[in-house]
Amino acid sequence: MSASISIKNITKRYDSVTVLDDINLHIEDGEFVVFLGPSGCGKSTLLRMIAGLESITEGVIEIGDQRIDTLPPGQRGVAMVFQSYALYPHMTTRQNMAFGLENVKVAQEEIDRRVNDAAKILEIDHLLDRKPGRLSGGQRQRVAIGRAIVKEPKAFLFDEPLSNLDAALRGRTRLELAQLHQRLGSTMVFVTHDQVEAMTLADRIVIMHNQKIEQIGTPMEIYQHPVSRFVAEFVGSPPMSMLPINQIENTAGGVTVEVSGAGKVVTAITLPQEFNAKDAVIGIRAEDTRVVSAQENGLDLTIKVIERLGDRTLLYGTLVDGTELIAEDSGRSKVKAGDTVRVSISSHAAHIFDADGLAHHSQMEV
Amino acid sequence: MSASISIKNITKRYDSVTVLDDINLHIEDGEFVVFLGPSGCGKSTLLRMIAGLESITEGVIEIGDQRIDTLPPGQRGVAMVFQSYALYPHMTTRQNMAFGLENVKVAQEEIDRRVNDAAKILEIDHLLDRKPGRLSGGQRQRVAIGRAIVKEPKAFLFDEPLSNLDAALRGRTRLELAQLHQRLGSTMVFVTHDQVEAMTLADRIVIMHNQKIEQIGTPMEIYQHPVSRFVAEFVGSPPMSMLPINQIENTAGGVTVEVSGAGKVVTAITLPQEFNAKDAVIGIRAEDTRVVSAQENGLDLTIKVIERLGDRTLLYGTLVDGTELIAEDSGRSKVKAGDTVRVSISSHAAHIFDADGLAHHSQMEV
Amino acid sequence: MAESYRRSRWTNGLFVVPYLSVFVTLLVFPLAWGIWLSLNKVDLFGGERFIGLKNYARVLSDPVFGQAVKNTVIFVGVSVPTLVVLGLFLALALNKTTKGSSFLRGLFFASSILSVTIVTLIWRIVFIPSDGLIALIFEFFGWQPIGFLSTKGWALFSVGVATVWWCIGLPMMLFLAALQQIPKDLYEAAALDNASRWRVLTRITLPSIKSTIMLVAVIQVVMQFQLFGQAQLMTNGGPAGSSRPIVMYIYEVGFLRWDIGMGAAASQVLFLIILCAAMLQYWISTRKEEVDA
Amino acid sequence: TTIELQRFFGACDAEYGKMTDVSAAVGECGIITTLVNKFEADNPDIDVKVTTVEWPGYDQLNAQLASRSAPDVVSIHYSAMSDYQSRGLLVPLDKLLKDQGIKTTDFTDAAISSVTKEDKIYALPFDNWTMLFHVNNNLMKQAGLMQADGRPLLPTSRDEFFAQGKQFQEATGKPYLIQVLANETSTYARFFYTLMMQQDSKFFDDPSHIDLSGEDAKAALTLMKDITSKGFSAKDLDYPAAVSAFANGDGGIAVNGTWLIGSYDAQSKEANNVLSDGYRVFPSPQFFPQKNATYADGHGWVVPRGDRSNEKMAAIGKLFKFFYDNNYQWARTGHLPTVKKVIASDAFTSLPHRSDIAEIAQTGQALPGEVLRQFAIQDILGEELGSAVNGNKSIDEALETAQYRINDLLENI
Amino acid sequence: MKALNYSPEHLTSNRRLFWIAAVLGVIMMTPVAWIIGLSLKDNAELLRGTEAVFSMPYTLVNYANILKSSSVFSWFMNSMIVAIGQTVGVLLLSSLAGYAFARLEFPFRKTLFIIVLFGLAVPEQAVIIARHQMFNWFDLHNTHIGLILPNLSSAFGVFLMTQFFRAIPKEIDEAAMLDNASTFRIFWKVLLPLTLPAQATLGIFTFLQAWNDYWWPLISATKSDMYTLTIGIASSQTNFAQSEGLGFLGAQAVFASLPVVIVYIFFQRHIVTAVSGGAVK
Ligand SMILES: Nc1ncnc2c1ncn2[C@@H]1O[C@H](COP(=O)(O)OP(=O)(O)OP(=O)(O)O)[C@@H](O)[C@H]1O
Numbered sequence A, B: 001m002s003a004s005i006s007i008k009n010i011t012k013r014y015d016s017v018t019v020l021d022d023i024n025l026h027i028e029d030g031e032f033v034v035f036l037g038p039s040g041c042g043k044s045t046l047l048r049m050i051a052g053l054e055s056i057t058e059g060v061i062e063i064g065d066q067r068i069d070t071l072p073p074g075q076r077g078v079a080m081v082f083q084s085y086a087l088y089p090h091m092t093t094r095q096n097m098a099f100g101l102e103n104v105k106v107a108q109e110e111i112d113r114r115v116n117d118a119a120k121i122l123e124i125d126h127l128l129d130r131k132p133g134r135l136s137g138g139q140r141q142r143v144a145i146g147r148a149i150v151k152e153p154k155a156f157l158f159d160e161p162l163s164n165l166d167a168a169l170r171g172r173t174r175l176e177l178a179q180l181h182q183r184l185g186s187t188m189v190f191v192t193h194d195q196v197e198a199m200t201l202a203d204r205i206v207i208m209h210n211q212k213i214e215q216i217g218t219p220m221e222i223y224q225h226p227v228s229r230f231v232a233e234f235v236g237s238p239p240m241s242m243l244p245i246n247q248i249e250n251t252a253g254g255v256t257v258e259v260s261g262a263g264k265v266v267t268a269i270t271l272p273q274e275f276n277a278k279d280a281v282i283g284i285r286a287e288d289t290r291v292v293s294a295q296e297n298g299l300d301l302t303i304k305v306i307e308r309l310g311d312r313t314l315l316y317g318t319l320v321d322g323t324e325l326i327a328e329d330s331g332r333s334k335v336k337a338g339d340t341v342r343v344s345i346s347s348h349a350a351h352i353f354d355a356d357g358l359a360h361h362s363q364m365e366v
Numbered sequence C: 001m002a003e004s005y006r007r008s009r010w011t012n013g014l015f016v017v018p019y020l021s022v023f024v025t026l027l028v029f030p031l032a033w034g035i036w037l038s039l040n041k042v043d044l045f046g047g048e049r050f051i052g053l054k055n056y057a058r059v060l061s062d063p064v065f066g067q068a069v070k071n072t073v074i075f076v077g078v079s080v081p082t083l084v085v086l087g088l089f090l091a092l093a094l095n096k097t098t099k100g101s102s103f104l105r106g107l108f109f110a111s112s113i114l115s116v117t118i119v120t121l122i123w124r125i126v127f128i129p130s131d132g133l134i135a136l137i138f139e140f141f142g143w144q145p146i147g148f149l150s151t152k153g154w155a156l157f158s159v160g161v162a163t164v165w166w167c168i169g170l171p172m173m174l175f176l177a178a179l180q181q182i183p184k185d186l187y188e189a190a191a192l193d194n195a196s197r198w199r200v201l202t203r204i205t206l207p208s209i210k211s212t213i214m215l216v217a218v219i220q221v222v223m224q225f226q227l228f229g230q231a232q233l234m235t236n237g238g239p240a241g242s243s244r245p246i247v248m249y250i251y252e253v254g255f256l257r258w259d260i261g262m263g264a265a266a267s268q269v270l271f272l273i274i275l276c277a278a279m280l281q282y283w284i285s286t287r288k289e290e291v292d293a
Numbered sequence D: 001t002t003i004e005l006q007r008f009f010g011a012c013d014a015e016y017g018k019m020t021d022v023s024a025a026v027g028e029c030g031i032i033t034t035l036v037n038k039f040e041a042d043n044p045d046i047d048v049k050v051t052t053v054e055w056p057g058y059d060q061l062n063a064q065l066a067s068r069s070a071p072d073v074v075s076i077h078y079s080a081m082s083d084y085q086s087r088g089l090l091v092p093l094d095k096l097l098k099d100q101g102i103k104t105t106d107f108t109d110a111a112i113s114s115v116t117k118e119d120k121i122y123a124l125p126f127d128n129w130t131m132l133f134h135v136n137n138n139l140m141k142q143a144g145l146m147q148a149d150g151r152p153l154l155p156t157s158r159d160e161f162f163a164q165g166k167q168f169q170e171a172t173g174k175p176y177l178i179q180v181l182a183n184e185t186s187t188y189a190r191f192f193y194t195l196m197m198q199q200d201s202k203f204f205d206d207p208s209h210i211d212l213s214g215e216d217a218k219a220a221l222t223l224m225k226d227i228t229s230k231g232f233s234a235k236d237l238d239y240p241a242a243v244s245a246f247a248n249g250d251g252g253i254a255v256n257g258t259w260l261i262g263s264y265d266a267q268s269k270e271a272n273n274v275l276s277d278g279y280r281v282f283p284s285p286q287f288f289p290q291k292n293a294t295y296a297d298g299h300g301w302v303v304p305r306g307d308r309s310n311e312k313m314a315a316i317g318k319l320f321k322f323f324y325d326n327n328y329q330w331a332r333t334g335h336l337p338t339v340k341k342v343i344a345s346d347a348f349t350s351l352p353h354r355s356d357i358a359e360i361a362q363t364g365q366a367l368p369g370e371v372l373r374q375f376a377i378q379d380i381l382g383e384e385l386g387s388a389v390n391g392n393k394s395i396d397e398a399l400e401t402a403q404y405r406i407n408d409l410l411e412n413i
Numbered sequence E: 001m002k003a004l005n006y007s008p009e010h011l012t013s014n015r016r017l018f019w020i021a022a023v024l025g026v027i028m029m030t031p032v033a034w035i036i037g038l039s040l041k042d043n044a045e046l047l048r049g050t051e052a053v054f055s056m057p058y059t060l061v062n063y064a065n066i067l068k069s070s071s072v073f074s075w076f077m078n079s080m081i082v083a084i085g086q087t088v089g090v091l092l093l094s095s096l097a098g099y100a101f102a103r104l105e106f107p108f109r110k111t112l113f114i115i116v117l118f119g120l121a122v123p124e125q126a127v128i129i130a131r132h133q134m135f136n137w138f139d140l141h142n143t144h145i146g147l148i149l150p151n152l153s154s155a156f157g158v159f160l161m162t163q164f165f166r167a168i169p170k171e172i173d174e175a176a177m178l179d180n181a182s183t184f185r186i187f188w189k190v191l192l193p194l195t196l197p198a199q200a201t202l203g204i205f206t207f208l209q210a211w212n213d214y215w216w217p218l219i220s221a222t223k224s225d226m227y228t229l230t231i232g233i234a235s236s237q238t239n240f241a242q243s244e245g246l247g248f249l250g251a252q253a254v255f256a257s258l259p260v261v262i263v264y265i266f267f268q269r270h271i272v273t274a275v276s277g278g279a280v281k
């Protein structure tokens, strides 16, 4: 039992402060959608409006074909997993999971069956008689999900459920969530400000910024074709390097830009006629750079800091004029801080952003 | 003013429970050392013993040439940054930073000078008159570091100082810490259970496990030559895949192993004569795998879950006999869950672990 | 053996020396002395003569003492639950940030700041027949007047009313504090779990403040067992001793009859009763915890 | 010299703090305050430092005696004196009075016998007081209970009491008696003592043992109970309610102390109220034929034990002489004077109503002076009598318990 | 648009509960209003019936009479000195002891703490006579010190402060240790300021208790210039005082409560937050 969610012209105001401004979004039945955006952009507010925990100033929310924004939270058929899990501290795992079902007077055998099934799926059968105080962070997290599962909701809502976990556990749980979604096939809405989570989990990502939806798309669309400089800088770790453009030349199959202090970069991007080069920048991801031997063509980068991630190495450096650029090298890189290395850029992967932050991508599909 | 730290035969017991067992470690003057290990392995305990916040059951700690384990914490010349920052909530940033200096009756001008300098380095000059309650997480973190800096300690101790920050801020602060170490050149000891932090920050990593030090080495040594299966699995994200070995054949320049359900893998590893193949496994990192076309040699991997990290894509799959393997593909990978792809392994990068977890690496330097 | 800041040091004990010296000289020593006095035949002006446990025998066989114990136990048994339930009710009703609630919170707490002489003065003037506020109300409705302070049964009840009126502020405040510490998201989770108001109260709110309920109950039991001023000043223990609490018995024996030894013996009995009641409560609460865990 | 004087009677510095004109003062507090002021003015070398205590102040006196910091002169009830005297806490005053030229025979017998213990005088007797019948003549007239001479018709026996009470209540619809029955033990005990004394009972023949097993006790308590249970008395009134109930005309006769004469008399002299021109006061009627008696107590001044210079003792003597000389002034409160010549004086007898109650000086009777803990006994007795009167215990049971409890108390002193 | 809000406030309470509480509040205040009404009436008028409260004229004469008493101000000062002295003393002793019990290790710590907790159950009657005798020896009766000392032994303060100190994260004092602060300086400069809400709570309770204390001042302050306001006002009531005027009594009640009521009204916000913010979990 799962259903689509339609958000129509939703606006949210606190007194005179607008927190969400005319949001429209359709989430397909069975889709995993992630709301991604910086802190305070209204992600939680939107999610909580779907759940019924926050009032709606204007607009309509539908689940399936039914308008739900007039219903109390319990009757909307959604389940939510909170950042803090919000487990009932004085109830055992089993009681926590059964509470919602008891409230609507589900038969005891049915409750037992559902709780046991969910516990098996989440591998928490042996924890059913413990109270939350005696569970580890990851276990609590799973109980919170279990509590959602047993309700067989039309949609799952997650509000940063992983942010209280430590790094290793976060990675593992992310994987488990993805598997769970595959197994249940339910509609899931997930809020985070961690772009790695968004990228790895989402069918589609909704990027929110300044009370609006900035971009909706699959992780790859968002990563590869950010609609704006904001999205480009927000998604991806390390963030995309932005180099100021001095001059733009139209050439066949794209433009060649002169980058401040770095010489010319040939791209496959076609720009509109009226494009204004002033304050425009070219964006380059670290993985689209390559350290080459000093003889080859490229930019000279003086390395300030090195981050070794094992499988790859990030080089944080400055070009001759002081512009900052992050380059990537292999995990076995021998570069040291203070070195100057020559870096070549895969120009077909570059992006150009105008003064308003609007993005222009390479036409070439890669 | 910075100094080396020597930890000699340190043992820590709570009643009958041994938490640390005969630890020996020498940290060079100016070195950045990270204690890495799973939760509860005794990292914090060791750090706090250096600081004097925990008593020592047996052993000696020296800083420079001076034995310090008999001194009270304040007189050891170390500064510590706590996970919770432990700022004095009722004091302004300036007072927080000055408190330690006032306690040892440093002259007022000297205090002002040091506080202002540190604030400038950390870019918190404009926050000097705020109290911690009005600072963001990242700002508090910097104040905590500032409080350590002004004391011009012989060594800095950090106990998971980043774990309360959100993902984006954690990344930024990590970078700032690395720069700070470069600028100050002080001895720094850093505790974490996040291997990314350890890899990116450390000159040397101390891997702790089971009350012991498991391995000490540079990040690359640890990543590329883990001494044990524990280290190999603990360091690196995603973790190294471990495939059970059925049979081992000695060949020229290494061994060829028959991997359960995956056929033969040729390695550059030489094993000792008496090596016992029983329960041995071969370890392969995701980045040492490559998706190849179905015609090429390799293993068939059925993909269960896909994680798109933007610059690369992780494929979690199973081999024909059910063994799990994580492979890496480019960020633009078209593979979908459920696909079966052919994966080739860079066999020179493989590791073999015997039943006791002892590692054997390729002789070839890469 | 290495140094640690946590090491036990006798110098650390210096911090408790100021309090402990006051505690020992002004509480422990007088208490011990009181126990000594309870073993003696002694009046206000001395003349001690050791008589062993005779004072205790007299106290325990005195039907007036028995009645006082009964009165006190009834009083505690009724007033403490009332204070807890009413305090809880008020805290629940006023757990909001509106102006109206904070005004009412202030109002309910305000009575706690009055002294017992004032409180009883107020309530005597309310309860007295013919001129009292209640008498006026009864008269207005044409009801038969009730001698609230002079009728068996009503007297202790009236003392209880004044006591609850006087003491309700503290429980309410403690409960409010506890309520505010319940994480908001528990309620949100419960809302999504379709929980009715009643189930939210019984399954979320009350369990969450269980320890505060216990604390309030223990504090109140200890306090209400020491009931004195209200009874002394409102009913003088009457009629027929039906509102005489233990402390008043102690006062009468010690100060009116000058029988310090017997008064001291009764005091020690009261001390024991309070101690047992508090420990019993503590024991019940912790024992249940263990079963749960 | 400084004399520390400790007294109850309240504080009224606001009105009388500076006043020395005793004759202009009214009320207990006003008169005692101006008396002390006058004394200080007359004796510039003597400074009287007054501490006012909450009535009756014995907790404080006990505390002071225990800590040997008692003041020089303390107000006390006759009934409480034995307790202190028997423990040697009071200074005998014979010599002090004699030095001032005061003779024991100057005092009324009732007064002097109340302060004499073991043949020594331990207090300067200041007044005597009893419970009286304050009568609302206006209501009595309405009930046809007025005599030709303007005196109300009061009962002289139990039967008359019930008959007249019935007549009164039928005519006025109001209770005949207004008694203090709530939150109070002393009123029960005093009335009971009066009834016992009227029967010439020997219930305290042995001062360390009360005897309530006789028919006399039963008869007294039965009468008390009948008055209330048969509806001849207003119920549930505590002290202030009873006082104002009479002032409001809610009953015919208020059973209350001498100290109220002043304020009721003042009210009767105002126009347009229920007591206007219709207030008289009389001693408690004789319910039993054996003896015309009424329970009396009184206030006196004692000197607690302590080291005092001769000079100070002399000053105290002067003060006592002054009090003695001004006994009439004090009698204006409504209390009976203790000095014979004051009782006989015109000034006193011309005070309103005083002639109606003058006989109390003869009929007033206290418990035997040797009886200790009279306050505590009064509490126990009052409590038990009250439970019988209000129907919580049977008469026999109440008397039995009272006797047991009082004797237990007395045995364990 | 129907607003949905499921904040805890809305779930645990609603309008109806609030209005019930409001009605209870009115009932609570009725006696107080009654007393204030009485205090504004002439006594003679009240003697004839208290219904007079509901009609004119009103007068301040009862208050004027209280103020005319020359001693009221010195009683007031005594009360202030005793209440403030007791408050400061209790805060100081309880904080020191609470800090040590919560944070420091020393021999017999646990045992001592349990013994102190037993002190909570000791009724005043069990110790008051011996205390009185002791104060005799040291000539402490009729002194401010003698009035202040006894309540300093209250175990409640120590219990409360220990709880509060326990609630402060350990890292704070560890940071101060590393900052070279002495044990006392950690207490004084670092931890004590953090217990301010607790200090306020305990301080208010101690002050109120001291202000309203009756028994000990009654038997210890036996000289009129050492009376506290409570005792002083009680002493100025005459024998069978109530007959003399409900109005005057009412005025006394109001007057004696006035300072604490004023303090309360001024600090109400702080008191309420202090109590709620600092309650023991
Ligand atoms: N009760 C409120 N009154 C006024 N503004 C509010 C209120 N609640 C939230 N806001 C504002 O609404 C905006 C959106 O808040 P929301 O919690 O949805 O952000 P978010 O995207 O979830 O952020 P985060 O990642 O930090 O959780 C914020 O700017 C916040 O300040």
Ligand SMILES: Nc1ncnc2c1ncn2[C@@H]1O[C@H](COP(=O)(O)OP(=O)(O)OP(=O)(O)O)[C@@H](O)[C@H]1O
Pocket: B014, B017, B019, B037, B038, B039, B040, B041, B042, B043, B044, B045, B046, B192, B193
């Ligand atoms: N007071 C104590 N008594 C007994 N055991 C203790 C005590 N303090 C810590 N331990 C144990 O010592 C071990 C090491 O604790 P420590 O805090 O050093 O771990 P850690 O490596 O810092 O873990 P984490 O990453 O979770 O902080 C743990 O197993 C812990 O249970």
Ligand SMILES: [Mg+2]
Pocket: A043, A044, A045
């Ligand atoms: Mg949020």
Ligand SMILES: [Mg+2]
Pocket: B043, B044, B045
């Ligand atoms: Mg740790």
